[in-house]
Amino acid sequence: MRKQLRRLSRGQGAVEYGLLLGLIAVVGILAVQLFGLSVFELFSRVNLVLGEGATSDDGSRVLFSSDFDGGLDDWESVNWNRRSSDLWFTEAGRLVADRYSGIFLPDNTFDDFSYRVEDVDLSITSNSWHGASVFFRADNSSRIDGYSFRVQRPNRNDPGRIYFSTWANGYQVNPYIARVEAPEDFDWEGTYDLEVVARGTTLQGYINGELVLEAEDDTYSSGSVGLYSHSGSSLTADRIEVSSLP
Amino acid sequence: MSLSSSPSFEDPETRIQDSEINPNNPHPQRRLTFRVLIGVFGVIAVGLAALNILGGVERYGAVAGVILDLNDNPVQAEVFVLGADNIALAGPDGSFTLEDVPVGGQQLIVGYNGIGQSLNVSVANSEVTQVGLVRIDTSLEDG
Numbered sequence: 001m002r003k004q005l006r007r008l009s010r011g012q013g014a015v016e017y018g019l020l021l022g023l024i025a026v027v028g029i030l031a032v033q034l035f036g037l038s039v040f041e042l043f044s045r046v047n048l049v050l051g052e053g054a055t056s057d058d059g060s061r062v063l064f065s066s067d068f069d070g071g072l073d074d075w076e077s078v079n080w081n082r083r084s085s086d087l088w089f090t091e092a093g094r095l096v097a098d099r100y101s102g103i104f105l106p107d108n109t110f111d112d113f114s115y116r117v118e119d120v121d122l123s124i125t126s127n128s129w130h131g132a133s134v135f136f137r138a139d140n141s142s143r144i145d146g147y148s149f150r151v152q153r154p155n156r157n158d159p160g161r162i163y164f165s166t167w168a169n170g171y172q173v174n175p176y177i178a179r180v181e182a183p184e185d186f187d188w189e190g191t192y193d194l195e196v197v198a199r200g201t202t203l204q205g206y207i208n209g210e211l212v213l214e215a216e217d218d219t220y221s222s223g224s225v226g227l228y229s230h231s232g233s234s235l236t237a238d239r240i241e242v243s244s245l246p
Numbered sequence: 247m248s249l250s251s252s253p254s255f256e257d258p259e260t261r262i263q264d265s266e267i268n269p270n271n272p273h274p275q276r277r278l279t280f281r282v283l284i285g286v287f288g289v290i291a292v293g294l295a296a297l298n299i300l301g302g303v304e305r306y307g308a309v310a311g312v313i314l315d316l317n318d319n320p321v322q323a324e325v326f327v328l329g330a331d332n333i334a335l336a337g338p339d340g341s342f343t344l345e346d347v348p349v350g351g352q353q354l355i356v357g358y359n360g361i362g363q364s365l366n367v368s369v370a371n372s373e374v375t376q377v378g379l380v381r382i383d384t385s386l387e388d389g
Contacts, residue, residue, distance in 0.1 A: 016280050023287035027294060129388060168328050168355055171362030172388055219328060 059246035063110060064225075067239045068095045078102030078141050078228050088229075095227070095237045099125055102133070102228030104141035111137075111222040112245050116195040119238035122153060122188070128232030130155055135167075135226035136196050143170035146223045147177075149196045149205045149213070153188050153233065160186060164203055164215045177203070178215035199245055307369040310343040311377035312336075313356055315384045323358040323382065327367075343374065361386045 055061050066074070068090045077088070078101075087098035097103065115136050124130050130153035138146025150163040160182035166173040186207075195206040205213040225242055229235040313321045313336045320340030326333045327347055336342040344354075349371045355362040363382045369375050 016277075016284065020280065020284050020287065023284060023291055026291045027287055166328070168362055169324070169326055169333060169357060171324075171355060171357040171360060173328070173355060173362040173364055174386065175364070 056243075056246075060114070061244045062241060063113060063244055064105065064108060064242040065240065067093065068237075069093050072103065074105060075103040076106055076141050078104045078135070078144065078226050091236075093238070094119075095240075096234070097227065097229040097236075098234045099128075099229060099231050102135070102226055104135065104138070104144075104226035105224045106141065108224045109222050110224065110242055112199045114195060114197045114241075114243045114245060115225050116193060116241050116243075117227060117237050118193045118240070119191050120194055121191045121236045122151070122229075123234050124153065124232060125234050126232045128155075129230040130233040131230040132194065132233070132235050133165075133228040133230065134194050134196055135224075135228065137198055137220040137223035138167065138226055139223045141226065144226075145169065146220055147196075147198075147203065147217070148172070148228070149194065149203075151182070151194060151207070152230075155232075160188065162205060162207075162213050164205065164213060164217070166217065166219050177217050178213055180213055183212070197245070305349045305371040306346050307349055307371055308343055308345045308374040309347050309352075309354060309367055309369060309377060310374050311341070311380050313340040313342065313380050313382060316381055318381075321358060321382060321384060323356045326355055326357070328353040328355055328364070347375075356380060356382050358382060358384060359386065360388050 071090055072088065072095070075088075087101040088103055089096055095103070113136075115134065117132075117134055120132060122130065122132050131150055133148040133150040135144060135146055135148050138144055138148075144167040146167050148163070148165045148167060150161075150165060152158070152161045152163065154160045161179055162182055163179045164177040166177055192208050193206075195209070197204040197206070201216050201218045203215050203217060204211055225240070227235075227237065227240070309325075309327075313323050313325070315321050320336070320338065322336050322338060322340070324333050324335055325342045325344050327344070330346075330348060330352075332344065332346045334342045334344040347369045349369050352367050352369055353364050354367045354377065355364050357363075363386070365377070365380065367375055367377055
């Protein structure tokens, strides 16, 4: 009895403290994995919460922004239908993306967010597809997986259209998630702000702050962002911002 | 234990000797509690690990068919399912077999000329699901 009491009275060693803490960590990681949130995503979310951006009055935070004054070192080319060009650059503080060219922001993961492209100017360069696509919750710039919010100028016999599309392995999946004709009074010659709000499975598209398209889809829950100019058009934009949702 | 039968400083036979009390750990039961906690967390960790392993075991089948255009000409298109990495390229006769497809309802995508045309398939475990002739509109284009 005395021997046992003496042995018990030695107290906890560093090994026991370490073992207990290690087991608690292992249990936490395994539980997170089992219940559907990967450790990488969890760390990414924590990083986003602790990362850049001040909270605005409505509770949203800027997660990423670029006014293109510092060049395009953070971006890489988008490959569309096995074609890509590096015809994107900055000029006078604006992004310029010529036909068949687009930019993609690698190494970033956003899940629920607002992605706004400001002061877009879309001009026709040839008799082909005249449009701008905003990629979001996207991955793999060489063979895009993700969503696009697309604004298509009137083309041949088609009216102007607005789409939400799914992308998989670089293919735009048909049928589209949702497609509507652009408002008749849409000023294609002017400049406009494009914005996507992705909240859970709800996707919303805005032009100049007005909701123009809404859809539900659960294919992709997170990813990065990009911007693409279609084959018959050239676009410029002044600023890009990704914000958390209030 | 009643007060009268508790250890007493007056009774050297029943009292706990001062030399047996560690001044740094006056509560020796903590060590036992620690070991119990370690055991409990160890059991939980093993259980969760087993659930992760069992939950991570996916079952797979295959999908086979022939891709034709609207004039019944074979098309060498790429075939894959949404959300999976594996891609099959149809042969000159349009036939394809896509392997390692997760079981259950899947969205099969036939990719050609930048457009992915989709159809729903149900994949059975360790079986080749035949989708027969898949006709796609090769005039669709985008860019």
